[in-house]
Each structure stands twice: as structure tokens, then as C-alpha cells.
Amino acid sequence: MTAIELYQQIVCKKSFLCVGLDSDIKKIPKHIANESEPIFVFNKSIIDATAAYAVAYKPNLAFYEAQGVAGWIQLEKTVKYIRQHYPELFMIADAKRGDIGNTSSLYAEAFFEKMNFDAVTLSPYMGRDTVLPFLKYPLKWAILLALTSNESATDFETLSTENGKKLYETVLEKSKEWGTVDNTMYVVGATQAAMLADIRKIIPNHFLLVPGVGAQGGSLEDVAKYGMNEQCGLLVNSSREIIFADSSENFAQAAGMKAKELQQKMEKLLFKI
């Protein structure tokens, strides 16, 4: 998918919502916990209930790997289900991988070939070697961690480096030269919304994947105010707030309502209503 195609989908759906499929087995409603594949059953219901309001889905790999082989099977089935029923959706593997070149090539194979994801999140620590193998795939994306929403983002990400630039700014400056606005995005936490204005000076045209709205306390309005560009340029992720909105038999309906609520807020911000 190109950036313009993603933007077109955002306009059509009037939404820049990414639903985080952090499908924690411990939080899945009890009435489906005894299914043979509870995470997949849960995901299908969540996807069906929210797909009208979202442009992207982002399974966080940790929640699948914690279930071992069974988790990996359910992840593959989730991706296939979306591809079959909602082919327009942008699929992000939130894997935060990062390794030397020959190993990164294998990760790219895992997520782009073995599973048909559109994008993978990557840690930039080891430099360009970790990113370039992902950029070789046409229409696929690398999403680099820049400034994250967690408390200890200040341990290293905001350290001052050469020329007085913070580490995450140096990550943006250097890595924007490795790819294009059609294959590179950045993770910028919603809890850091005020810093989005400065980030937009470095990368005015790239898409940003923004977690941290909702459960982690970030404001959607601030993210739009400081981060939106002429082609939206934002995918705002919400996970727990949507998928665990309710733990009863109405969990999917509740998730759908929560997603719709966010979509309606996004519509206003998109079209300046």
C-alpha cells in the first residue's frame, strides 16, 4: 500500500484509527476463554465489530508469543481473516524487531512473506542494517520507534546527542534518508503530543503511528493539533480501551461502540468540523 492509498482509505472511512490487537488471554471474556482458539475467536469478533471504523489493525506479537505455538497459529489465522474479509485494511505487526542485516532479512520474510503484513515496527538501536532489508519489499513499510509513550522513554530516547539533538531526533534525521514517505513511518507516543510540532519540522510528510491515546493518557485532540499534516499523516492506535471495553457477552458490541466514538472524534478533526 502506498501513502496516498492509505490516505484515501482514511478519507473514505473518515477515520485514522488503528485497533491494537493486544489480545491478552487473561483479559478475554470468560465465555470464550474455553474455546480451542480463544484469541482468534476474540479477534474475529473484535474485527467484525470495529472494521467499519478503523483503517489499520496492529497485533502486538508479545500477546501471541506468550501462548507459544498456539499463539502463533492464532496470529496467522487473524492476519488471514482480515486479508480475506477486509482486504483494504493496513496490517501492522507490532514486533519491534531489530537485528543485523542477514537476520533482519529473515524477519522481513517472516512478516511480509510468511504472513502478509503491510508493516513491521522496528527498533532503530542497531542502525540502518536493521531497517534496509524491510525497505526492499515494494508497498511494504518499516515503522521505526522514535519517541515512545512509556515513562522510561527518557532513559535514552531523549538524551542529548551530537549538535544538541536528542537521540530520537537524530534517529528521525538519519533514517528519513534510508527510505521514503511511501515505506517508512515512525512511532511517536501520544503522551508526547507537544513534541509532535518539533517532530513535524524534521519529518513533515511521513506517517506517524501514535500509541498511547486512552489507557496511557494521551489526548487525541493534541495529537491532531500538533501531528496532522495535509494528508492526515497519522494512524492513532487504541488497544485496551477498545478491545477490553467490556468483558461480558457484549464485548464486541462495546468495542464497536468505542471504536465508533473514536472514529467520530477523528472525523471532526480530519474535516475540521
Place this chain on the structure above:
Amino acid sequence: MTAIELYQQIVCKKSFLCVGLDSDIKKIPKHIANESEPIFVFNKSIIDATAAYAVAYKPNLAFYEAQGVAGWIQLEKTVKYIRQHYPELFMIADAKRGDIGNTSSLYAEAFFEKMNFDAVTLSPYMGRDTVLPFLKYPLKWAILLALTSNESATDFETLSTENGKKLYETVLEKSKEWGTVDNTMYVVGATQAAMLADIRKIIPNHFLLVPGVGAQGGSLEDVAKYGMNEQCGLLVNSSREIIFADSSENFAQAAGMKAKELQQKMEKLLFKI
């Protein structure tokens, strides 16, 4: 496993060798490529042939994930096989994970509970949140990327940060306070051997996991000269050079000979013969 127990094993085996199970399906000898579980069959032979000369094994997750569910199954079987037949070995999941706290807890669950690894490699980019959940497990280890052996380590790892310290030095300084010498190790590439002397000034007593000897060009003698401490303090990894030493039906024997060759070099360095 504690640091002293690991050291005792090093003394008994006269080796600080870690065998990297980068079991690339494309490089596995042809005569086993048609097995239903070729990676597991390959790994078993490699392990049996090299276990006498090694103290640790390190599957790199990328090579298993690239095979999807089948790869994950063979990874689990490999860990179980080692646990059953060689319980003394130190098992490292080379996963280079790193995420916010609640997600890192799930990764810890995946590698320490679902699979019985002793240690996981982690990327420090997002700070302490990504590391602390792993340190809650008694006798388990977090292995943080510090200074890696790849060319683009200079993109960010060696950037000057506050107080003139390089990023990897700041990673060492900060993170050594999060855990102890009994639950934290660091990845330092063998191609950076001369920098080991400076690294030892910051972390004199921690174990270092050192990749890059052999195929990547690092020298074992230099690593020992600059990095060894009174309790060895080194696990030197070799992957391709051992496991793909030969592609014929004698591949395991060749791997064993290569591992033995490295063990004999290590014995001399350990006991200053």
C-alpha cells in the same frame, strides 16, 4: 542459573563457547531438507556433535519465525531437547525484544515460562520499562544490546551523548543499576574488541555475550585479551562458522570439529597455557 554456576560450567568444560543456532532453512544440508521438521533434525545433530565443547546455545528467533508456525514448533522442540539431554547448558533466546512494561512482561512469559530459556536478548532503546519485567524472574537473565558487531552500529550506538559518553556507554552506566551481575549481561561485538577495555572499566564484573567471531571477522584472542575478567565473564558466540562448516552428510561431525577447535583455543586463553 547464577553467574558463579555459569563460571563453574566454563571451568569444567574449559570453554566459553556459545553456539548460535541460526538454522537457516536455505543452508541446511540437502539430505535432511525434505524431513518434516528439517530445522529440528538439523539442530539435534548439531547439538549432539557440539555440546561437549559449548556452555551455551543461542537460537536466533528470526530463523524460526521465517518458517511461521512450523518454525515456532521446531524452536520449542529444540529447547526441550536441550533441556532433556543437556540440562547444564545456558539457553539464550536471541530475540532482541523491547517494548513497554506490560508488553515486556508477556515477552518474559513467552521465553521464560512458555519456553524454558535462561536468557533473552533485549534492545535498550525504550529504556528500563523494557528490561525490568525480565529481571523479576529468579535465575533468569536479560542480555542488553550495548555495542553490536554490525557496520551500522555507528549510526546510533556510538553517538556522543551527555557528558561526552557514547550512547552504548550510557546504556551500560544506566542499566547496570537496574539489575545485578547475576541477571544482566551485555552484547558486545567481537569486531569492537579494542573497545572492550573501556567497556570493562564501566562493567568489570558482568558477563558479556560476544558475537562476531569468525564469519564477521572478530578475533578470539583480542576478545579474551580485552574482555576476560577473573571469572571469565565471556560467552563468545559462533554461528555460521560452526553450524554450516560443511554441507555434506558429515555436517554434524564438521560442526563438532569446528566447535572443538574453538574450545581448544578457549582453553588456552582461559588457563593462560
